[in-house]
Amino acid sequence: MRRYSVRFVALGYLLVVLLGPLSMLFWRVYAEGVGKAWTALTDPDTGHAFKVTLELAAIAVPLNTIFGIVVALAIVRRRFPGKGLLNAFVDLPLALSPVVVGLSLYLLYGRTGWFGPWFTQHGVQVLFALPSMVLATIFVSVPFVAREVVPTLREIGDEQEQAAHTLGASGWQTFWRITLPSIRWAVIYGVVVTTARCLGEYGAVAIVSGSIQGKTETATLRVQEEFENLNLAGSYGISLVLAAIAIFVLVLMTRLRPREGVS
């Protein structure tokens, strides 16, 4: 009996908290009219918003992947002063509200900020343009690759790497031939989660981008815009596409996970 009650609570919770709202979305798109949703989705500004979102992800994901692997290697394989601090800092974006991140960037690159005047002098537009949005997206999605890779690196230990060294492999060769293949599933999983986080980012980007239609508006900002303009069908339609991407990512992750044990 107790076994079943645990399952019931777990499933019930998921149903109420996750699946309920999501299915509501489907239903509302249908109720408001699929045609209206389609019109909103095919609007050039919406297309542009998706393009901006993808651009941000295309820049932030590779950078955070490389950074995540380097940080994970440093945390697990090296000893240096300030290691504990680095370890804690990697998790900072998880604890910090994206709005606060956006605000800090806004202050830093604003007219009176530390870096703002310098960039203005050199004719580089940071705020309300792609650079600040990239910075905000990178910031919020920093932890995921490192968090996936650290436990895997710990688990595999460094004996295989030592064996590679005694067999004549340099540090670089050992990384490409031994370390990276051993952590590949963790890296892939981290990349998927990072991508999902980048696509879904709202708070930090909302502040630094200025949400300029057809310019600095991302898909999530577009949802907010349509909602405020009372174009509910459009807002739901775009949300639905974002939710579909999330579900696709979820399926991808569950397909990837079980294969880990095999290799």
Place this chain on the structure above:
Amino acid sequence: MSIQVRHVSKHFGNFQALDDVSIDVAGGSLTALLGPSGSGKSTLLRIIAGLEQPDSGEIFLSGEDATASPPQKRGVGFVFQHYAAFKHMTVRDNIAFGLKIRKRPAAEVRARVDELVALVQLQGFADRYPAQLSGGQRQRMALARALAPEPEVLLLDEPFGALDARVRAELRRWLRRLHEETHTTTVFVTHDQEEAMEVADSIVVMNKGRVEQVAGPRELYDSPANEFVMSFVGQANRFGDAWVRPHDLELVLEPNGSTREAQVERVVHLGFEVRCELVRDDGEEFSVQLTRAQATTLELERGQIVYARPVKETVFS
């Protein structure tokens, strides 16, 4: 290739793993580093391989100072206790690794790998992954991998420690035979004195980061340098200031001037020989090794009072 270790010290935190260790390993020899856990034997092996850096002291390989050179430049093959198999590669790719790193031609790599697969008797397993092999097979693969680039020194860190007794015995014989064929300078670490005696020509006994004695198996057993070696290599009983091996004690039923009274605690039948565990009148426990015939004649049983007489004693000053 000969190995010279000169005044090597190493500590980890407060723990002194090696304390001014110097040893010479002759080229082509088969040497065991023997000692209890924490004696520094593995650390010494890892320093020779370049996997650890000594705090002070030097390592000479073939007479050249190799202290500062990284492991990949030392030309040593290393076998780990837990195999360190490359899990994402097949047996074939594991063995080929050192050759591919050296950019040997593909045909040569294939031929050498085939040769080694046959040498370690893994025919039919070449395309398997390490997870699909038994412990003994994995260790044989690790040996083949270490041997592939034809290292001048083969270093093995408790290579058979994780295997069951039967596989261990088989691999010991196999290592011995391999050495007779190739004459590669080989150093292996073990805490098992029987393994050291069976496989090695020369044994370095270590304790608490120091070398206690370097000798051949027979000399080590017959003339141990000190009490530690006496008690660690083979069984030994303490009789006052003297040490006596269990087979150097005679049991008789009647006392005479040089005997000690003792009570039989347990009689253990080990096939041909019989081990008798006894307690002396002062409460000290000791054991005696007898042939089956001797044990039968004495009709030993638990609780019986007998008299022990040392035939050969060793006293350390």
